[in-house]
Amino acid sequence: MLFSSTTFLFFFLPIVLILYYTVCRKSRMLQNVFLFFASLLFYAWGEPIFVLVMLLSIFMNYVFGLAINKYKYKKSTAKVFLFITAVFNLGILFIFKYLAFVIENINNLSGADFYVPQIALPLGISFFTFQAMSYVIDVYRGEQVQKNPLNVGLYIAFFPQLIAGPIVRYETVAYQIQCRKETFDDFSSGVCRFIIGLSKKVLLANTLAIVADSAFNSDDGNISVAFSWLGAIAYTLQIFFDFSGYSDMAIGLGRMFGFKFLENFDYPYISSSITEFWRRWHISLGTWFRDYVYFPLGGSRVKHKSRLILNLFIVWMLTGIWHGANWTFILWGFMYFVLLTFEKLTNLHKSGKLVWLRHIYTLLFVILGWVLFRADNVTEAFSYIAAMFGGTGTLIDNEALFLLKENIVYFVFAIIISTPLLKSLYYKHFQGKKVVSVLVVVVLMVLFLVSVTYLVKGAYNPFIYFNF
Incomplete structure (x- = not known):
């Protein structure tokens, strides 16, 4: 769904705003849960199958964050989990974005005839992958880990910056996820x-x-x-x-x-x-x-x-x-x-x-x-x-x-x-x-x-x- 579309401007956004400031006004957690699922709907509107890729990214990086936080005083073990985090995230990015390109170039250079898979590119994968990595790296560097998986999900999937940035650093919004204040101004x-x-x-x-x-x-x-x-x-x-x-x-x-x-x-x-x-x-x-x-x-x-x-x-x-x-x-x-x-x-x-x-x-x-x-x-x-x-x-x-x-x-x-x-x-x-x-x-x-x-x-x- 494009921001510059009538569907977004006159249906999705007004409905989300109305529900956020009325039904969900009772608690911050309810608002966060609502925004998370609204963001999933926003993403699924055009690419329903790739929501699973994003959910996998959210879950795995949430787990990696917990693991690194658990071993934060044992740096060698924390580094191992940080390495696994990089391999997982960059691996997903490589498969969807670069695998076909690499195989094509191997075929061109070697004369081989390896099968080149036609893999569709999930919208915003470069952006939400970097955000997910930012969260885990920041936890490794001492930022407070997020125990609530839905809050990690909201950070990674929040629809305004989901598919085209800006790439939001976890440390810049960690406080806002739970303690933000909405004002008329x-x-x-x-x-x-x-x-x-x-x-x-x-x-x-x-x-x-x-x-x-x-x-x-x-x-x-x-x-x-x-x-x-x-x-x-x-x-x-x-x-x-x-x-x-x-x-x-x-x-x-x-x-x-x-x-x-x-x-x-x-x-x-x-x-x-x-x-x-x-x-x-x-x-x-x-x-x-x-x-x-x-x-x-x-x-x-x-x-x-x-x-x-x-x-x-x-x-x-x-x-x-x-x-x-x-x-x-x-x-x-x-x-x-x-x-x-x-x-x-x-x-x-x-x-x-x-x-x-x-x-x-x-x-x-x-x-x-x-x-x-x-x-x-x-x-x-x-x-x-x-x-x-x-x-x-x-x-x-x-x-x-x-x-x-x-x-x-x-x-x-x-x-x-x-x-x-x-x-x-x-x-x-x-x-x-x-x-x-x-x-x-x-x-x-x-x-x-x-x-x-x-x-x-x-x-x-x-x-x-x-x-x-």
């Missing part, structure tokens, strides 16, 4: 945040997706320089508003139920280095890899640069692989490894000089990286990039001009909103003024109605991160 701010996210997804991401798809689905041998750049920029904006919009909706939904999730995006396209970009983009994933992989390996506080390079290589290969079973994602991760290693070794990201030039360099590689991300295979990615730099010999074509003319307003709004310009203007000149507050409410209501109109009309409504 939080609820209203959650509704506003949800509408903003819905508008970003439906009005901007979905519209820009049409331009991006037109470019990436065209014949790379004939696409013009202008059209290839238009498509790449459209996809750069689409993936930002698609994913950050979904994160906004998740954060807003969490607040409606009294949960406060950490931010997942912080205007990444204003970055003046690749290092800064990854502090601002998909913050929860970057934080997860930093705290559970990079720091345990030694991070940047190592004696030899060779070890620093190895640590970065491991993290970014895993980041690329996490996003998908395709060589394009591995190459995408490797590209960021090279760029981040260069910045670490030269301290370029700490320089205060030529900020505008570093901003151009950052955006250039981010856009090229999204081409890798979007392409079906490496050959198509390089062919598309070649077209961007004049490989086809054609500078501009009528289709590029038509699509730019038809969507120029969306491009302008998307570029402005991807910066903190409007936010800064609001806080500097308009915050606290009653007229402006009323106007904001009116604008949000209009955005919601227009978004719903698009959905009712059956407008194009993909979601990129469902693939991961």
